[in-house]
Amino acid sequence: MTDASPLFEVRDLTKHYPVRTGLLNRETGQVRAVDGIDLTVERGEAVGLVGESGCGKSTAARTMLRVEEPTGGTIRLDGDPVTSDDRSRLKRFRRRAQLLFQDPTGSFDPRRSIGDSVAEPLAIHGMTDRARRRRLVTSTLSRVGLDPSDADRYPHELSGGEKQRAALARALILDPDLLVADEPVSALDASVTADVLALLNRLRRELDLGIVLVSHDLAVVREVCDRVAVMYLGEIVESGPVESVFESPGHPYTEALLASIPVPDPTVERRDVDLVGEVPSAADPPSGCRFHTRCPAVIPPETYDLDGVAWRRVHRFHSRLERGPSVDLDAIRAYAASDSAPETAPADVPTHAVQTALRREFDLPSELGDDGAEAVLDRALARLAAGEREAAARLLADEFGTVCASEAPATHPVGGDDRQQHTAVCHLLDEE
Amino acid sequence: MIGAEDSPGTGTDDSQPADGGEPPSERFEDVDWASIDADGGGRSPLRLAALVAAGSYGLAVASDRLVAGGDPTIDVAFGGVAFVWDATAVDWLFVATLSVLVFALVPLARNRRLVAYYWRRFRRHRPAVLSLAYLLVIFLLGTVGTLFLDPPALDVAAAYQPPVFLSVDASIPTECVGPVVEGRCQGTWRYPLGTTADGKGLLALAIFGMRVSMQVGLIATLISITIATAVGATAAYAGGWIDEALMRYVDIQQTFPTFFLFLFLAYLYGGSLFVLIVIFGVTGWGGIARIVRSEALQRSEETYVAAARSAGASGPFVVWRHVVPNVSNSIVTAATLNIPVLILSEAALSFIGLGNVTLPSWGQTIAAGRGDLATAWWVSTVPGLFLFATILAFNFLGDALRDALDPRQEVGR
CATH class of the missing domain: 3.40.50.300 (P-loop containing nucleotide triphosphate hydrolases)
Incomplete structure (x- = not known):
């Protein structure tokens, strides 16, 4: 320049x-x-x-x-x-x-x-x-x-x-x-x-x-x-020369967008990046990194040893509790009741059955693979089943809080020194 | 990059003749904008013509009011035929209205293909085409014809003559102008539509009534649609408190009883046609303003408005060039349906004796013949039929225009 x-x-x-x-x-x-x-x-x-x-x-x-x-x-x-x-x-x-x-x-x-x-x-x-x-x-x-x-x-x-x-x-x-x-x-x-x-x-x-x-x-x-800037919820999350951004994206969102380009060659192996849900409302953007509610690479907390899939599901569950539509407990109870013995009335469904139904509703795995984490999730589900949605969300925030949700990420250069102009805004690049 | 140079006709195509003398090869890079900015821009011929017309109109009105005073405005004689015209206030308003209509025809002349397209759609409504022809005749007779015809004169001797081809008991007319056959007075071509109790020819009365009706309908409607368009388009485009204030004013005005205002002013100044027209004009625009506003709200959201804005157009420019032309279909329809209402109102007011009694309006004539229905039925019937036909024709015209100009039917064309 x-x-x-x-x-x-x-x-x-x-x-x-x-x-x-x-x-x-x-x-x-x-x-x-x-x-x-x-x-x-x-x-x-x-x-x-x-x-x-x-x-x-x-x-x-x-x-x-x-x-x-x-x-x-x-x-x-x-x-x-x-x-x-x-x-x-x-x-x-x-x-x-x-x-x-x-x-x-x-x-x-x-x-x-x-x-x-x-x-x-x-x-x-x-x-x-x-x-x-x-x-x-x-x-x-x-x-x-x-x-x-x-x-x-x-x-x-x-x-x-x-x-x-x-x-x-x-x-x-x-x-x-x-x-x-x-x-x-x-x-x-x-x-x-x-x-x-x-x-x-x-x-x-x-x-x-x-x-x-x-x-x-x-x-x-x-x-x-020649150059490209990737926008998410009103912010630019990555920008740089087109070749560099397309070859080595630095932000998970860019990666997800790139994965969505159809490739006419069926033999090409594609990274399967799942980008679920819709863009959150710009009237109430998520805290920290705005992409964390949908991010396929959201950073797990250090306190628990969770595998990627289980962690993302828990995080998505947490995000939905914080921001999503309200949970219709009556419907879930009715669903649980219909699943158990036929004579059970929805009000008499045992708590564990409701929790199982909730797990299914939120696409949570039956086993997280970490006992501590499992216990926390159980408590959160119990609170949710009791109708205490805020309490459940608070518990999840305390236990499974991630840097992605708590702090706004800084801008980092991506790639080698020769690509100084290629930058991304993501916590994943913090360590480097 | 794929297929870089595949677009046809690239580069400058000099083969096309331009309408100017220079070759059409001037490219937009060659434009020296600094000089255009410095120039400040002249005026377009059309705007110049409008200015000249408005100026000479102002001068003419001033000279008539200040210089001529009570004398006739125009008093010329060519070869024995004298042309005398003492223009009244209403006449001046009418002249202004007709000039505005002439300028309104300019965009039609410029977009001849679009006009032809709308004409083809309009033509499908047979009654509307007939109505248009009828209204053109009424309009020409009323405006041009009355300049050359003598106003109907009092002639007691010729009272109650029946229309031509018809006859009436010879005892009814004072003196039968035509032949009396078997005790019945025959109508003559001298009074093709018969005469009134004053011996005024009904044909002449009807023609002078056309002028009154056209003046009321056209002037008051033009005043109305001008205010309505300005208010409606401003409210829609400006939005916010301006919109709120204007539309709440419309609400209030719509609840205001115009009839009593007219009674009041008629009591103060006498029920002149001028007062009637002005009152109808300045109080009758509320409904049209609402229509214009709701249409203009939609048009203001169109991309072409955003495109003009992003090219640097000012608010008034956008309203004048894009919003108003695109709501003109609603305006034209509303105006066409407003005219008969006004004509009918004027006739009604004249009928109950609130108008200017010296004016040969249709309502006046109908009222005058009211007492003679049993003996001389034609006195009320002839102007009544003209009134009926005119109202019907305007309604047919309005409905057909609404169909022909409706943009919703243009989809897929």
Whole structure:
């Protein structure tokens, strides 16, 4: 890296949405959609931003272009901070940084011709000469692979791929330096996707365009991007050069995402990484490392000798008690009753039978393999069976507490010294 | 990277002729934005035309009010034919309304293919096409025709003439204009629709009534939809307390009895058509504003709005260019269904004697013929039929427009 300022730099970007409830619309909480992300894009560089749906990547894309007002953080273009205080400056920023939307159909006004829509940014930025706008639209449409006569057609007369090309033309017509593409191909089918990505690549080289590509699809990112940042629940958990991140992921979440890419070769042996459950709510993110509730490699406590599978199940059980939906004890009792002697009423089911049912419900192994741990789990199940959910959760937290849940992990370099730019945020890297 | 250079038609395609003189090869990299920023941008021809029209309109109104005073606004004579027109306040409002309608046609002319598409959908409703033709005739007779026709004149001698092809007992008209056959007075072409008790020709009365109806319907509706669109779109796009304040005001206004306001003002200033139109216009927009708001709320969430915003468009620009055009179908439909309500209200007010009694409105004429139904049934019936047909035509038109412009039916096209 040179000491000159990068094209686009985002530091500690946050976007919190207030949660309002009740009659008085009082703010009762916050959804931390984007919670402190850093991103740097050089000229001509493509940076991928990947993550599951709901991880906040689209919000991040909109916020970093100030389409939505960020809650905090700084955004710099060519070293100049972008703020909304200075309107003419913000408008210049709007000219130099463009957003490409996911849905090519919705991004065109159905009552305006394609040419009109593509020319609109020119009009917004003060080009009043209609004939000149028309000339620019014509030349731009042909550069994105459309026929210049398509300018007179209406959105419903174009296919999805054509519309996305037109959307690209609209994003490029102001000659931006930065393009933020929010899932640009996820609404397109495979062959069109390849075309659009190739076009994006070609234009990037032609125009020396910096690109932020937001996608849930790692294959798309691998095809276009130089660097990649992996997002989970509003935070970036790993970032680095694409080859390095894809070859040797440093974060279990990245590993899980990589494992989810379909491989067309059935003989290739795949790591079976299970990523269960859904992304937790950003209104109440898990403590410590946000991924710990779903992490396949969550660090076990040192006090007990548990094997990996048993430990993860116990941890997941603990997470569900802390954060999951309430446990319907009546249903579990009824289930246990139906399992035992037919004349037992649900209220008379012995505690051990309820505990067995609970084990089944939470997918817990019947034997943990460590006597101490087994005893603790039994006590926790007994408390849960007695309806004391908080007490059970507290006991598990005391006995099976893990560093993943208690402390926020630090950023660590991944790989050798030559890969200083590849970093991951995980406790697994603490020892090194 | 796979398939890097496979997109067709890449590079600049210079073969396409441009509508300007220069070749179409200007690329977006070549645009010098600094000079455009410095330039500040001129005005588009359309906006210039609108400004000129508004300016000359203002001047004309001012000269009529201040300079001409009580004299006729226009008093010219070419070759023996004198054209005298003393424009009233309502006339000026009507001129403004018609000018706005002309400018509203510009986007239609620009998007001819889209208009043709909607016309094809509209054409499927036969009654609506007939209604449109009928309303165009009414509109032209009422606006252009009345400029060249003499207003119906008092002629007691010609009272109660029956319509042409019909006859009435010869004792009923004061003097029969046509032939009297077997003791019955025959209608003549001089008064094709008969005459009133004052001897005014009903055809002329009906035509001047068209003008009143068109003025009431169009002016008041234009005032209404202008306010409704501004309020509804602002409320939807701005949201928050602005939305809350505007919509609560609409709630209050909707509970306000317009009729009593009119009674009050009629008592103070006399029941002029101007007062009636203004009251209908400025109090009747609440329902339309609600429709516009709910539509605009949905449109504001569309991606094309976000796209315009991210390109740097201001709030008013987005509302004007994207939100309003995309709710225009609802506005047009609501306006078309608002017009007959107003026409009917005006007729009703005139009928019960609250309007301007010197005005040849349909309601007035119906009221005048009320006492003669047994002997001269046509006096009330002729304007009544025009009123009926006009209301029906507007309703047909409104329903057909609603179907033709409904964006939900555009899916899959």
